[in-house]
Amino acid sequence: MQTMRTYLEEHPFFEGLRDEHLELLSGCAKNIRVESDEYFIRTGKEANYFYLIRHGKAALELYHPNRGPIIVQTMHAGEVLGWSWLLPPFQWHFDVRAVEFMRLVALDGECLRTKCEEDHELGYEILKRFTHIITARLHATRIQLLDLYNG
Amino acid sequence: MNHADNPLLPREFRVSKIARETHDSFTMELDPAKGAKALHFASGQFNMLYAFGVGEAPISISGNPGNPRTLTHTIRVVGPVTKALHGLGIGDWVGVRGPFGTNWPVRESMGKDIVIVTGGIGLAPLRPAMYEIMENRGKFGNVVLLYGARTPNDILYEREVKKWRSQFDLHVNVTVDRAAGKWKGNVGVVTTLIPNVHFDPYQATALICGPEVMIRYTVIELRKRGVASENIFVSMERNMKCGIGHCGHCQLGPHFVCKDGPVFRYNQVKRLLDIREV
Ligand SMILES: Cc1cc2nc3c(=O)[nH]c(=O)nc-3n(C[C@H](O)[C@H](O)[C@H](O)COP(=O)(O)OP(=O)(O)OC[C@H]3O[C@@H](n4cnc5c(N)ncnc54)[C@H](O)[C@@H]3O)c2cc1C
Numbered sequence: 001m002q003t004m005r006t007y008l009e010e011h012p013f014f015e016g017l018r019d020e021h022l023e024l025l026s027g028c029a030k031n032i033r034v035e036s037d038e039y040f041i042r043t044g045k046e047a048n049y050f051y052l053i054r055h056g057k058a059a060l061e062l063y064h065p066n067r068g069p070i071i072v073q074t075m076h077a078g079e080v081l082g083w084s085w086l087l088p089p090f091q092w093h094f095d096v097r098a099v100e101f102m103r104l105v106a107l108d109g110e111c112l113r114t115k116c117e118e119d120h121e122l123g124y125e126i127l128k129r130f131t132h133i134i135t136a137r138l139h140a141t142r143i144q145l146l147d148l149y150n151g
Numbered sequence: 152m153n154h155a156d157n158p159l160l161p162r163e164f165r166v167s168k169i170a171r172e173t174h175d176s177f178t179m180e181l182d183p184a185k186g187a188k189a190l191h192f193a194s195g196q197f198n199m200l201y202a203f204g205v206g207e208a209p210i211s212i213s214g215n216p217g218n219p220r221t222l223t224h225t226i227r228v229v230g231p232v233t234k235a236l237h238g239l240g241i242g243d244w245v246g247v248r249g250p251f252g253t254n255w256p257v258r259e260s261m262g263k264d265i266v267i268v269t270g271g272i273g274l275a276p277l278r279p280a281m282y283e284i285m286e287n288r289g290k291f292g293n294v295v296l297l298y299g300a301r302t303p304n305d306i307l308y309e310r311e312v313k314k315w316r317s318q319f320d321l322h323v324n325v326t327v328d329r330a331a332g333k334w335k336g337n338v339g340v341v342t343t344l345i346p347n348v349h350f351d352p353y354q355a356t357a358l359i360c361g362p363e364v365m366i367r368y369t370v371i372e373l374r375k376r377g378v379a380s381e382n383i384f385v386s387m388e389r390n391m392k393c394g395i396g397h398c399g400h401c402q403l404g405p406h407f408v409c410k411d412g413p414v415f416r417y418n419q420v421k422r423l424l425d426i427r428e429v
C-alpha cells in the first residue's frame with residue numbers, strides 16, 4: 001500500500017524535496033476524493049488547503065452574472081491547485097469543480113504555514129515552487145490575452 | 152502551353168457541397184468541370200480561389216490527398232473574396248489555380264513521432280496531413296494533435312475531431328481560451344499542453360500552423376522539450392498575387408511564400424518571424 005509520504009514524493013511538485021521536509025509535510029496531508037461535477041472550492045470561502053491532483057480533471061470557474069459560470073482554466077493530474085492559503089486574507093477567488101472523478105492530496109494550509117515559520121528552509125522551498133507555478137500561470141494568461149488563434 | 156497547363160489561368164470548378172463550420176467559417180467542396188482532370192495535391196499545398204468578378208485569395212486545401220477528385224477548402228470570411236466565396240451556392244462556378252507551394256513532410260517523417268500543434272482555422276491546412284498519417288498509421292510512432300480555439304463554438308470539424316479523440320492510436324487534445332460550464336475539454340492556451348504530452352522529442356517531427364504569434368510560443372515550448380529546430384515545420388501566410396514566384400508580393404526575406412513555402416522548416420524562417428508584411 002502507498003503511504004502519504006510516497007504520494008508526496010511521486011508528485012512532480014515536490015520533486016527533489018529533502019526527506020525530512022517530505023516527512024514534515026506528510027503530517028499536514030490527507031487523501032480526498034471528489035465526485036464528477038462536485039464543487040470542492042467556492043469563491044469567498046476560507047482557503048484552508050491546497051491540492052495535489054493525482055487523478056482526474058478540475059475546472060476553475062469564475063461566475064459571470066449574465067452568462068453563468070465561465071471556465072477559465074482546467075487542471076490535470078500532476079498539477080497543483082491553489083495558492084490562496086499562502087497569503088491573507090486566505091480566501092478563494094474562484095470556484096473549482098471536478099470535471100471527472102478526482103483523487104487529490106489536500107495539504108492543510110495552516111499546518112503548513114506553521115511548519116514553514118518554524119523551518120525557513122522548508123518555507124523557502126515551498127515558496128520557490130509556488131512562485132514557479134504563479135509565474136507560469138501569469139505567462140499563460142498573458143499569452144491568452146494575445147488572442148492566439150485570431151491572426 | 153495549353154490552357155489547362157498555364158498556372159496563371161484559373162480552371163473552372165463547380166461547388167458541389169457547402170458545410171457551415173463556425174460562425175465565420177465554412178467548408179466548400181469543388182468538382183472539376185465535366186471531362187476535366189482532377190488536381191492532384193500534397194498536404195499543406197494551397198490553391199488560388201477566384202470568385203468571379205471579385206478577385207482571388209490563396210486558400211489551403213483541407214481535403215484528403217488520396218481523393219483528389221474533390222477539392223475541399225475551409226474558408227474564414229474576412230474580406231471581399233472570402234465573402235464572395237461564402238455567397239456562392241451549389242452548382243456555382245469558382246476559378247481555381249494551383250495546387251501551389253510546398254507540403255508537410257509527412258512521408259519523410261515515417262518512423263518518427265508526429266506532433267501537430269494548431270489553432271483556429273490552422274487546422275484546415277493540417278487536416279490533409281492527418282488523413283495521410285491515418286492512412287499509414289502503422290508507419291509512425293506516437294501521433295499527437297494539440298488544437299486550440301477561442302471557444303468551443305470555434306472548433307473546426309467538430310465531428311471529425313471527436314472521432315480522432317476516441318481513437319486509441321491518436322493522442323488528441325483540444326483546448327479553448329474560455330468555455331461555459333458544460334464544456335468537458337481543456338481550458339488554457341494550446342502551448343500549455345506541450346510540456347505534459349507524451350512523445351519522444353528527439354525522434355519527433357512537429358508541424359505547426361496558426362497565426363505567427365501562436366507559432367512563436369509553440370516553438371518556444373517545443374524547443375524546451377528538446378525538439379530540434381530542424382525538425383519543426385511551420386506554415387506561413389503572406390498576401391499573394393501570382394502564386395507562382397513571379398510578382399514578389401509574398402516575399403518573406405529571401406523567400407517567396409507561394410513557391411518556397413507555405414511550409415518551411417523553422418530554421419529557414421526563424422530570423423524572419425518578427426517581420427510583418429514585407
Ligand atoms: C498559403 C496560404 C494559405 C491560406 N489558407 C487559408 C485557408 O485555408 N482558409 C482561410 O480562410 N484563409 C486562408 N488564407 C488566408 C486568406 O488567403 C486571406 O484571409 C485572404 O486575404 C482573404 O481575402 P479577402 O479578400 O476575403 O480579404 P482581404 O481583403 O485580403 O482581408 C480583409 C481583412 O481581413 C484581414 N485579414 C486578411 N487575412 C487574414 C487572416 N488570415 N486572418 C485574419 N485577418 C485577415 C485583413 O487584414 C483585412 O483587414 C491563406 C493564406 C495563405 C497565404
Ligand code: FES
Binds near residue numbers: 392394407
Ligand atoms: S505571390 Fe507572386 S511571388 Fe508569391
